[in-house]
Amino acid sequence: MSNFESNAQEVIKRLFSAYGVTTQRALAEALNVPSNNVSAWSQRNSVPSSAIIKCVLDTGVDLQWLVNGELAKANYKRGAELLSGESLLNEITSNGGKAVLRRIMDAYEFTLQKQLCELLGISSGTVSTWIRRNYFPGDVVVACALETGVDLQWLALGKGKQHIETDKLSANHSIPRRNLIAGSLQEAGLWEINLNFISQTLVEPVFISSSNYAWVVDMNIGEISNGRWLMGIDGKYDVYDIALLPGRKISVTNKGTNFTCGAEEVKIAGKVVFTMDYNF
Template identity: 45%
Template sequence: MPETKDSAAHIVERLSSSYGVTSQRALASCLDVPSNNVSAWVQRKSVPGNAIIKCALDTGADLKWLVTGEFAFAKNESLKITKKDTSSSGHVLLKKMLSSGGRAVLSRIIEAYGFRTQKELGEHLNISSGTISTWVRREYFPGDVVITCALDTGASLEWLATGEMGIASLEETTSSGIPMVSKKILLAGKLDDDGFCYIDQSFVPDGVNLNNLNFVRSGKSSWLIEMGVNELSNGSWLLDIDGTLDIYTVSKRPGNKIRIIGHDGEFECLINEVKAKGLVVVILKNAI
């Protein structure tokens, strides 16, 4: 959690300000927790991440301001949530958050960071693999880690917490207008999700459907691939050959045949003996 424990009282003050309430009892009602919980947080000098996430999603308050107090609170009066409004919507939100714990929330956190394994996440956040395994086994919702991930990566807090808002919504909120595309890793003939990345549109050839564009990497090579294109022509392609995916150079031959060149050899076959999964539109190679 990106906040010192002795600031719990200040966090409670910012939570109260966000909801527009003045007492700990009223804040507890807004957060849908027992009335004595808030005072216990102050005494223990630790506010649970779940409460902070719920407040941010309920009221629209800036997450970093709630956690650190670094930014001025500039939320319009019209955005304040009344006790009556919160008692209903807040309960539903809390239920969604807690029911989205365990493996589901862990997968979203790993995806937001762009990691591939739980081990990478644990090393980045200095959390033991045993602790992460416990989240999965007990369907636990790690609120503090969700907050850290949102602040670190800029991923949608709502998506991280509930899974209901796609991470691709980041594209709509960035001022740069640079499109976000899915990242994939090609490993052992399989294509696995590898997070998201931003692509400068000037690198993409005209006519390419950005919605179908994937950044695919394998070893020291990577490609921009327009997925779903399946009418084979001369060029580089992502092909499925006998259930195994790889990148090949394709050239057409008479008699409905094609010549296929891969990293470990070349051969000819009938065009219907392979399945085209996507057209390579840009080839990128590591200079090292």
């Protein structure tokens, strides 16, 4: 299993953000690891799963956001009895063996260890070693929580409920922000918004701002239809109104453009669900 290689630098940045610290020493103290560990993770491009799990259970940030940068930094409702700091780390690493294996099996709804081995591409001997040594398979725990959506506290510690109610996107939420500058989408942190006024369910909302307009775009919608879309043309992005035409053609319109082209000639990035017009 991977220790979150290939995106380790981004994971470390989100660990800083989750704990609200600015130095590697402060992050190491929050995670109860030696002060040089964080720089070593950066050099190896690998973040250990124990740090991922501890951060989520310590701070309540969204696991999907912490590992993949997806969705927003949302807190879920946690039990008041949850430990923290060194005691939490000790409990995580001591909850191995047969108990955590049973919860992993339940999360995947497997009845046979063979099913789990086939899914993970590991041998039955590896699973037997987990049981014999009371080993905590941290990478498997994180991957299982990401894939199945079960609560990480329940999966890692056996506390709370298997499925926990998360803060819905319709409540106060921080969503990713991008600035649209000369056809390029540039990272611009997070944007606080209450999405109660939007009736539809948003899967991957992003706030996009230009010099004259701003939009809330659901980046999870890619099947083109009539409406307003964030769209790329020859690598340059802008927001356009699209009307479907016969023969897989589309009519494309915005404030300064009006043309017809094939649907395959453009890149759909997401559907606009809300538009704001700046009045200067």
